[in-house]
Each structure stands twice: as structure tokens, then as C-alpha cells.
Amino acid sequence: MSEIVTQFSDNFLVGPIWPASIMLALMIIYSGVAALGVGDFDAGLDVDVDMNVDLDVPDLDVVDVDMGGGGVEGADLNHPGLFGSLGAMTVRWSNFGRIPIAIWGGVFTLALWGISYSLWHGFDVHRYSATLIPSILLTIRNAVIAVLITKPVTQPLVGKFDKEPGYDSSRMLGSTCEISSIEANPSYGQAKFRTNAAPLLLNVRTDGSTFPRGTEVRIIDFNRSKRIYTVTKINSES
Structure with a gap:
């Protein structure tokens, strides 16, 4: 059991992956709560x-x-x-605020996690230590890349959720x-x-x-x- 926990930690809670993993977990929890009708998944910011x-x-x-x-x-x-x-x-x-925040956040979180995981295990782990400063800098880099991915993915949704002015x-x-x-x-x-x-x-x-x-x-x-x-x-x- 301890070996499984250690392997999980090494894969998902290391370096710049752990902030992305936490965000992904929170997004999954939120989506589950919203799916049960407790939250408002379409809550547009x-x-x-x-x-x-x-x-x-x-x-x-x-x-x-x-x-x-x-x-x-x-x-x-x-x-x-x-x-x-x-x-x-x-x-x-980046389309933030132009579509419901739950949708934008979901796309961004998935992109951030995928980039963080793949870059760390395929490239960064051989060049950087999993300490605080490198992890912060790598997380910032990954977030920028995630925004660049989120933009084209969410672009077709822009305007789909706009409300007609009621005045x-x-x-x-x-x-x-x-x-x-x-x-x-x-x-x-x-x-x-x-x-x-x-x-x-x-x-x-x-x-x-x-x-x-x-x-x-x-x-x-x-x-x-x-x-x-x-x-x-x-x-x-x-």
C-alpha cells in the first residue's frame, strides 16, 4: 500500500504537477457536485x-x-x-469571462495538468529539481502554455452564452x-x-x-x- 502511495506521489504530486493535480481534483469535485444539482455548473462569470x-x-x-x-x-x-x-x-x-467560468476553468485545468505531467516526466525531471522555486517557475510556464491552448479550444463558445440586454x-x-x-x-x-x-x-x-x-x-x-x-x-x- 505504501508503495502505491509513493508511486502516486511521485507521479502526480511532484514538482509543477502537484498544483495542476490539486486544481484538477477541485474541478472534478465541483463538476460532480454540479452534476448532482447542488451547484450551478453554468454559472457564468x-x-x-x-x-x-x-x-x-x-x-x-x-x-x-x-x-x-x-x-x-x-x-x-x-x-x-x-x-x-x-x-x-x-x-x-484568453476568453476568460467571455464564456461561463466553469467551462473556461475546466479546459484550462485539463490543459495545465496534461502539460505539467507530460513535460515534467518527459523533459523537466532530467533538468530541474522538484524544489519550490523551480516548481513555481515551471508552473508559470505551464500556465502560459495552457492559456495558449485554452484560447482556441474555447473560441467557438464565445458569444454562445451572451444574454440579450434587458434594458x-x-x-x-x-x-x-x-x-x-x-x-x-x-x-x-x-x-x-x-x-x-x-x-x-x-x-x-x-x-x-x-x-x-x-x-x-x-x-x-x-x-x-x-x-x-x-x-x-x-x-x-x-
Whole structure:
């Protein structure tokens, strides 16, 4: 019995394989619980990191809340820095948040485990020791490769789980709102739309100008596919 345990440990709980093995075990447990109806396997992480990865200026939308009558499109990170933009672009590119997290996580975990196991026993074990630092570095390398595999595998699922916006965008056109991000410009921005209850948070882009926080603007257009409102400044005379 001890020999079996030792062999199992040497094969599955060594070097960079053990983090992947733990993740795989947790994913199997979660899938089993979800299959029994206790969990929600289709729990999509409603994270809309709306970055326009088709080489447009990045949009950083991290929460997509469906409010029925009005649009709450997400929390743009105010004035993201270079590293924030690159990080969000990487997340968007990998399809994380664009499909249910359970599906993305399952594909990533399987890829990570397979890569970790095969590379360790076929290549790494002869070149690295199974100590902490090499294991961490190898795990990072394996995770990057796993993301590169997860991207094309999950790409056909992108858009399959998107919900149609439940708000009436036509009602918003012509209405006014207030810039709530540090500023809004043609590339990014956020505004509060006042309601009888809590204000709705909208992703906005300007019609060419840059407006600081607190500027009253008017909604003049809505991009349904990106769920972004175009706004213009209200003339002082009006």
C-alpha cells in the first residue's frame, strides 16, 4: 500500500504537477457536485472585460449587470495604466469571462495538468529539481502554455452564452447622465444615469471631446453589440 502511495506521489504530486493535480481534483469535485444539482455548473462569470481586442483602444468593462429597464454595463477602470490595459487585454484575449467560468476553468485545468505531467516526466525531471522555486517557475510556464491552448479550444463558445440586454436602450437616447469616471473620451468612460432608485452605471464614449468627472452629457447613440453609449456635452444655453 505504501508503495502505491509513493508511486502516486511521485507521479502526480511532484514538482509543477502537484498544483495542476490539486486544481484538477477541485474541478472534478465541483463538476460532480454540479452534476448532482447542488451547484450551478453554468454559472457564468458575468465579467465583460470589453477590450475590443481587434486592436481598438481597450475598453475595460468588468461587471455586466442586467437591470431590466436600464443599462448597467460595467465598471470601467478609471484611467487604466499601461500594465492594467495590457493585463485586461490578455484576459480578454484568453476568453476568460467571455464564456461561463466553469467551462473556461475546466479546459484550462485539463490543459495545465496534461502539460505539467507530460513535460515534467518527459523533459523537466532530467533538468530541474522538484524544489519550490523551480516548481513555481515551471508552473508559470505551464500556465502560459495552457492559456495558449485554452484560447482556441474555447473560441467557438464565445458569444454562445451572451444574454440579450434587458434594458430599453431607446428610452435612454436623448436622456442626460453624469460622467462618473475620472474623465470620458472616445476611448473609455463611465457615466451615472439617474433613476428613481439607485443610479445606473453606463459605459460611455464621447463624440470626440474629453469630459471630466461631473460633466452633464446627453446620450445620442447606443452600440448594441458592445453595449456602449455615445454621449455629447450639453450646451450651457440649454
